[in-house]
Amino acid sequence: MKLCRNSVALVGAVLISWVLYGPVGSHSEPLGMNWGDISRQPLPPEIVVRMLKDNGITRVKLFDADYNTLKALVGSGIEVMVAAPNDLLSRLASSEKAAHEWVKENVTRYTFPGGVNIKYVAVGNEPFLIAYNGTYQNVTFPALKNIQKALSDAGYAGKIFATVPFNADVLCGAQVPECIVPSGGVFRPDIAELMASITASLNQTGAPFCLNIYPFLSLALSQGFPLDYAFFGNSSLVDSGSNAVYHNVFDASYDTLVQALTRAGFPNMHIIIGEVGWPTDGDGHATIAYAQKFNNQVMTHLSEKKGTPLRPNQEFDVYLFGLLDENLKSIDPGSFERHWGIFYYDGQPKYPLDFSGQGLSNVFPKAAVDVKYLEKKYCVVNVNAIIDPDLLAKNVDYACQRTDCSALQPGGSCYILDDNIKASYAFNNYYQFNYQDMYACNFDGLAIITSTNPSPSDTQCQFQIGLNYRPKTASGVGNSATTFTAFVLVILVSSFLHF
Ligand SMILES: *[C@@H]1O[C@H](CO)[C@@H](O)[C@H](O)[C@H]1NC(C)=O
Ligand SMILES: *[C@@H]1O[C@H](CO)[C@@H](O)[C@H](O)[C@H]1NC(C)=O
Ligand SMILES: *[C@@H]1O[C@H](CO)[C@@H](O)[C@H](O)[C@H]1NC(C)=O
Ligand SMILES: *[C@@H]1O[C@H](CO)[C@@H](O)[C@H](O)[C@H]1NC(C)=O
Ligand SMILES: CC(=O)N[C@H]1CO[C@H](CO)[C@@H](O)[C@@H]1O
Numbered sequence: 001m002k003l004c005r006n007s008v009a010l011v012g013a014v015l016i017s018w019v020l021y022g023p024v025g026s027h028s029e030p031l032g033m034n035w036g037d038i039s040r041q042p043l044p045p046e047i048v049v050r051m052l053k054d055n056g057i058t059r060v061k062l063f064d065a066d067y068n069t070l071k072a073l074v075g076s077g078i079e080v081m082v083a084a085p086n087d088l089l090s091r092l093a094s095s096e097k098a099a100h101e102w103v104k105e106n107v108t109r110y111t112f113p114g115g116v117n118i119k120y121v122a123v124g125n126e127p128f129l130i131a132y133n134g135t136y137q138n139v140t141f142p143a144l145k146n147i148q149k150a151l152s153d154a155g156y157a158g159k160i161f162a163t164v165p166f167n168a169d170v171l172c173g174a175q176v177p178e179c180i181v182p183s184g185g186v187f188r189p190d191i192a193e194l195m196a197s198i199t200a201s202l203n204q205t206g207a208p209f210c211l212n213i214y215p216f217l218s219l220a221l222s223q224g225f226p227l228d229y230a231f232f233g234n235s236s237l238v239d240s241g242s243n244a245v246y247h248n249v250f251d252a253s254y255d256t257l258v259q260a261l262t263r264a265g266f267p268n269m270h271i272i273i274g275e276v277g278w279p280t281d282g283d284g285h286a287t288i289a290y291a292q293k294f295n296n297q298v299m300t301h302l303s304e305k306k307g308t309p310l311r312p313n314q315e316f317d318v319y320l321f322g323l324l325d326e327n328l329k330s331i332d333p334g335s336f337e338r339h340w341g342i343f344y345y346d347g348q349p350k351y352p353l354d355f356s357g358q359g360l361s362n363v364f365p366k367a368a369v370d371v372k373y374l375e376k377k378y379c380v381v382n383v384n385a386i387i388d389p390d391l392l393a394k395n396v397d398y399a400c401q402r403t404d405c406s407a408l409q410p411g412g413s414c415y416i417l418d419d420n421i422k423a424s425y426a427f428n429n430y431y432q433f434n435y436q437d438m439y440a441c442n443f444d445g446l447a448i449i450t451s452t453n454p455s456p457s458d459t460q461c462q463f464q465i466g467l468n469y470r471p472k473t474a475s476g477v478g479n480s481a482t483t484f485t486a487f488v489l490v491i492l493v494s495s496f497l498h499f
Contacts, residue, residue, distance in 0.1 A: 030079075031302070031355060032059035032319030034275055037069070038326040040404075040433050041467040043347055045072030047368050048323070051347055052078060054366040055355055061165075061274060061319045063125060065106035068472050073116045081319075082106055083122035084147070089136050092123070092143035099146035103154055111156075118160055122274075123147050126167040126212065128191055131332075137191065140164060141198055148205050161207035165274035168213055170195060171256050182252050182310065183241030185259030196264040203266055208317070212275035213253045215294070220283050220334065227285075232297040244309035250276065250301070255310040270317070277321035277342075280350055281460070282335030284411040288460065292351035295320065295342065296359070303357030327404040335406035346371055346467055372468040379431035379441035380424035382448035389419075395443040396423045399430035407461060414461035424454055425463060432466030 035048065043051075049072045052060065061081040062069060073080055084092060084102060091098045103121075110116035123144045127136035147162045170188055171179065178184030187195040202209055215230040228234040232248045239246060246252045254271070261269045276298060278291040298320070307314040325341035343349050347368025354360040381392070400408070405426050407414040414425050427447045434440035441447045455463045 030058045031056075031299075032061055032081075032317075033057045034061045034063075034277075034319050034322040035069075035324070036063050036322055036326050036329075037066075037324070038328045039324070039345060040327055041345075041469045042471055043324065043345075043368060043371065043467065044469055045069045047347065047370060049073055049076050049078070051343075051366065051368045052076075052323075054369075057355065059119075059319070060323075061120075061122070063122075070106075070110050070116050074110065075114050077117060079117045079119045081120035081122055082118055083125060084143070086124045086127055086132075086136055089124050089127065089139040089143045092146055093139035094142075096146050096149060099143070099150040100153065103147065103150040103156075107151070107156070107160065108154055111160075120207075121147055121151065121160060121162045122210070123162050123164050125165055127164065128170050128188075129167050130169050137194070141194060141201070144198065144201060148201065152205075158206060161205060163202060163207045163210045163272070164198065165210040165212060168211060168253055168257075170211075171253075171260055178241070179256065181239040181241050182244070182246070182255035182259055183239050185256035186263055187260050192264075195260075199261060199264055199266050199269065203269060208270040208272045209257070209261060209266075210272040210274040211253075211257050212321075213250055213273055214276065215249045215253075216278050216285065216336075217333075218249050220285050220336070231294060232301055239309075242309070246309065250298070251308040254316075255308045258308070258310040273316060273318040275321035276318060277340050279336040279339040280341075281339035281413050282331075282337070282406045282409055282411060286336040286339060286411065288351050291342075292353065295353050296361075299354060299357040300359050327406075331406055335409040335412055338404055338406045343368070345464070346373070374432065374436050374466045374468050376451055376453075376465060377436055378424075378450050378452070378454055378463055378465075379427045379436075379447050380450055380454050381420045381427065381446055383420065385446050385448075387420075387446065391444055392419070392423055392446055395446055396426045399426040399443070403429040403433045405429065413459060417456060417459065417461060421454070421456065421461075425461065428454070428463050432464055435466060435468070435470075 033052065045068050053076065058077070059079040063083050064085055065082040070082070088102070092102060107118055107121065111118060124136060124140050127140045144162055144164060151157065151160050151162060170191065171185060173179070173188040173190070175189050176184065176186055179186060186192065199209060219225045219227065219230040226235060229237070229249050232250070235247060237246045238244070244255070254273070257271060261267065278294040279286040280288045280291045298318070302316050302318060305313065305315050320342065322340045322342070324343050324347065325339050325345045327338050327345055329337045331337050341350070342353060342365060349365040349367055352362050352364050354363045355365065381387070403426065406412060408422050408425060409415060414422060427441065427443055431441045438449070441449050453463060455461060
């Protein structure tokens with residue numbers, strides 16, 4: 001695959017995955033998957049690793065370097081991107097020693113023969129997101145350099161690569177109207193010089209440039225964004241600068257980056273798409289049908305190897321977002337944030353998705369096995385209690401502040417249901433979050449425990465049974481620094497509207 005690759009390591013990884021898991025469809029750049037675990041009762045890493053293997057997924061991108069997760073990956077052959085979260089950046093920037101210790105504890109510890117196949121270290125996650133107000137602007141590059149040095153000192157030069165996953169908002173910006181088309185692509189003016197320096201440093205060490213691309217957010221967050229253009233196939237838009245034709249915002253975003261890198265002097269930089277995906281709840285456009293369509297189209301797009309107008313006939317290097325729903329993620333960007341999983345919280349697949357890219361339409365991903373659920377008990381509103389609406393509302397608020405009510409929000413799968421069912425949904429989630437403690441199903445006497453599944457049959461709104469797992473460490477829980485995915489490019493929208 002193109003430049004900036006350590007071909008020996010890559011061939012090694014591909015061979016290992018062939019030997020252990022057989023061919024993964026037609027990709028020679030195997031499919032990657034983001035694995036976040038910001039959940040109340042996260043599936044044990046051993047179960048997730050088995051699920052990854054069962055589905056032929058041979059590369060994962062993590063958001064930290066959790067010991068239990070990495071322990072479960074030992075001997076799996078799965079290629080791993082570990083991460084130093086944003087809140088560590090200032091420490092890593094301020095001292096070479098801190099970076100050396102980070103690498104020792106979070107990389108070297110696992111790279112013994114037969115250990116973990118660590119390929120990348122992510123330094124921060126979308127650190128230049130506009131919503132962060134420049135908080136990580138001065139520390140990201142120094143932290144990257146210290147981690148690069150630490151990796152090199154530990155003997156990993158050319159084997160393990162430090163990179164920075166960026167949000168697409170490192171491109172363009174309101175001040176650059178030409179950037180509405182890919183041929184106008186530049187880095188955001190306030191960080192353009194910094195991005196050029198970082199890119200030079202990535203290039204020097206042979207590391208890829210990593211960008212997250214979200215057609216869903218283009219659609220969800222911009223009024224009038226053409227629906228078809230978020231998908232693949234039915235729109236065609238001409239870039240007035242280059243006359244190239246684009247069929248979707250994914251390719252347009254990709255080429256905007258290619259153009260920005262070219263302008264900065266790095267036309268051949270290897271690009272990784274660190275995240276791409278579609279959520280299934282919490283927004284009007286976040287439906288199972290759209291997610292199924294989008295993710296299957298992405299798989300087909302990858303396997304076709306047509307590339308983009310600026311990089312034709314090349315393969316994409318992509319990590320899907322994401323593996324599982326995460327019911328404790330920050331919902332600042334929107335309620336959909338907790339529903340990006342291709343699998344539900346419990347490792348059950350949501351819809352058919354052919355990971356091989358052969359476009360098979362009825363193949364479901366393989367579910368997690370040996371999952372331990374709590375008992376089949378639900379907490380619901382006691383319709384025989386005398387219900388004071390104010391008291392009910394107060395208790396729903398209490399439950400919702402302490403559990404996941406994202407499906408109850410406008411556009412969510414339970415939004416249209418009547419108030420009692422919504423209240424039951426909130427009560428039940430609180431009860432499950434608290435491991436079915438009987439005192440967690442009282443709510444001023446308004447609630448009652450039942451073994452009958454209260455999920456309405458004619459909607460996607462599903463009452464859940466909690467999992468019988470307690471997180472082993474605090475890792476991930478409430479770690480909102482890793483959770484923003486908002487803010488995106490709205491490339492080609494205005495030119496589209498002229499066609
Ligand atoms: C290892 O990584 C984790 C997650 O990034 C971090 O919390 C921990 O402090 C790191 N260890 C060292 C010694 O820096
Ligand atoms: C960024 O600034 C805005 C407006 O001043 C503020 O509301 C927000 O909390 C800040 N965000 C961060 C991450 O500092
Ligand atoms: C980053 O550095 C600039 C220039 O030294 C300074 O003005 C700015 O306040 C710093 N930002 C942060 C978040 O520390
Ligand atoms: C294109 O549009 C047609 C008609 O609206 C629809 O049936 C088809 O699924 C669309 N194709 C894609 C790839 O979105
Ligand atoms: C512009 C630049 O520095 N490009 C370099 C990026 O890395 C490749 C591979 O190491 C070099 O061949 C390029 O010269």
